Amino acid sequence: MSKTLNIVGGGMAGSEAAWQAAEAGCDVVLHEMRPKVGTFAHRTGDFAEMVCSNSFRSDDDERNAVGLLHWEMRRAGGLVMAMADAHALPAGGALAVDRDPFAAAVTARLRAHPRISFVEGEVSALPDSGSWIFATGPLTSPALGAALQAETGAEALAFFDAIAPIVHAETIDMDIAWEQSRYDKGETEAERKAYINCPMDKAQYEAFIDALLAAEKTEFHEGETAGYFDGCLPIEVMAERGRETLRFGPMKPIGLTNAHDPLNKPYAVVQLRRDNALGTLYNIVGFQTKMKYGAQTSVFRMIPGLQNARFARLGGIHRNTFLNSPTLLDNQMRLRSRPHVRFAGQVTGVEGYVESAAMGLLAGRLAAAELLGREAGPPPPETAMGALIHHITGGAEAKTFQPMNVNFGLFPPIDAKGGRRGRKDRYKAYTDRAKLAFTDWLAGVPGAAPDAIAEAAAGS
Template identity: 60%
Template sequence: MSQHQVHIIGGGLAGSEAAWQLAEAGIRVRLSEMRGGGDMTPAHQSDGLAEMVCSNSFRSDDGDSNAVGLLHREMRALNSLIMNVADQHKLPAGSALAVDRDLFSDGVTRRLMEHPNIEIVRERIDQLPSDGMTIVATGPLTAESLAHSIGDATGKDSLTFFDAIAPIVYRDTIDMDIAWKASRWDKVGPIGDGKDYINCPMDKDQYYTFVQGLLDGEKTDFKDWEKETPYFEGCMPIEVMAERGIETLRFGPMKGVGLDNPRTGRWPYAVVQLRQDNDLGTLWNMVGFQTKLKHAEQVRLFRTIPALEKAEFARLGGLHRNSFIRSPDLLDPQLRLKTSPHIRFAGQITGCEGYVESAAIGLIAARFAAAELGGKTLPPPPSDTALGALLGHITGGADADSYQPMNVNFGLFPPLADGVRKKDRKLGYTQRAGQSLAVWMNENSIKTN
């Protein structure tokens, strides 16, 4: 490719989705990714595009009663590469959309490499380009040199928070004489049989001993500049949750409610759940067990969990610093940097949280850019759609002074009309969103996938 029309910096989920959307619109793209060019982040394991770092789940795929499931539906309608490849490599996970993370990344990488309008360059970009249409999708692990350049361009200090990674266990080292497979309330998802999770039960004494172990365990040391950095609530390390109270974990990731232990006929006092992480079913991740415990401490403590006494770990938990910009102050409704409108931001660096949300903002940033290159202006999706609600939060709906990472949720949507019963509200949100998205797509001549 001799000349590009849009330069995308960052090959994560947002950058990959943006590249695909632009390329499918006939626009030539240069996609710069530093992994594979001699650089690596503290959290990534490979140089694959769209690598899923923390979890292998895109969360709920229920588009009738869940905001993220609705976002899935809207992205599929808009020809999302991320959703298409995720659907090809989904794993049993109840009503959630979980994928084999390696096959997923390989699939995205292959599709982008094969596209004639995309040039993938393994290079680190240290400065924001001074001209030319650019989408910055470097994510929460933006290289320090580029982060400084962004700070210089925005005149604002970046906000930061910590994100933690959950351990992954080899399936054949889990004691199934103690553990059992089931989904909460035996709920059956689009694939699977209602037995999508491996459950490791704890009685009261085992639970209290484990929580004390979390509190006493040796943690990762902080550097001076890290000490005041807040955590994102949706990815809270398990030991930090434990500090909030002895029972906190029993009402969070270790909740036993709705899980009948076939050996006792009762719900366990607490439970550790594992979710399938690859297509072969050989790797399972510990759900909600993001941690900043030191590695040796993780092995020692997690082997005290019933059924994991002989567990072997394909990956232990970790901790990394994430950064995002103060988007409500800095970006216009088209995701352009107000002080340098040739630059758009997309993905988690904007302050959205989650794989799906990151890809969704990459998708809409690319469609805005494609329209601009065609001499048109694409209006933002309606605020009562999942995509429009998320975009509105990022570009002005949130208070900039207290801005924090946010998953899509119905709290971002405009209220429903008076008189809608509480039990009907979720369906009301999704039905209204479907109608609004269809009108927006029709008015802007966007073809339905």
């Protein structure tokens, strides 16, 4: 059997899969349609380009599920996590990434690998032979989407994903706004001041909600329905669920003290997070939107501190396709009807950059094991990666399957012997158990090693 693995898609999942399989000893051909065929969201032809946010979310690997996923990927020699660490920005307890240098570093490492070659252009059909991983992400091309629909005999599933706007830092009025991470979280002053906060009193909040609800929105094409992923709801959709929804969501004021008026508690707060290392760009946290461009500028300039804001990028909305994985994929992430084809990343029904890259890591390792003649199963469900793959390939209810972030609700319950545990102790028990199980699993599955990725990070 040929030891060549073909990977379609150079996003988070495809990049990680290519690195893992190549480090395991397989020859890899990475197919990427960009820049020959573009998308509305991507700006470059770099691999692992981040388009929606620059955040990998919490980096707490002891009491947070996504932080645990970070730990597992680092332990597995993950390229994405190593480059994220090398290009991290201050973000309190979160891991935020300087997105352009990050993507450039991933691209450079992949192009320098002697076992990886590249083909530019679109793959629009499912192959009949060979070993393949499709990691085409939420913007799977229409032609490939049609081929998947024809193969599975099912209607393509889709939801709509929204992108938050980015503001030029120099246009934020710091006489109104102030720098502070929620609850002053962070070990350094930079981390404790990783966010810019714009306060609102009740009258300003009410006026903002009125304008938000009245603003002109992007309309869907005939026959399309909006099945949004709850973790990336447009702010208008949240506001439509109740006038106070935003104040208990992305605009919650808790844990923040207005440096200009410390005795006056804000009614609501809009947070902005640094989007690049220079600190010249900030994205508005949680402000994904489907408002039309003209409406965005007028509504967002109602936010105190952003009255003179200039936008490096306005928000947007796009169709996000994914497989009904519980019915279509086996526990090796293989298409049941074509076992030589695997899927990875967001197209499998995981949500988020980290989850997408993690599924690429698994697909690359599992495909490499098969090509090298070594038996390997998925990680145990007690691990973060194992919990995700179990969920998408059989643990979820197929009729109501929707994209999912990693969370402890996907893990087998912790034995409660010895009395009830507090939430923090329970989460620590989850992560302790997961780390042991993942370390044992990792020893038997070929792929990248932590020492190899440390060398890659040093050269980024």
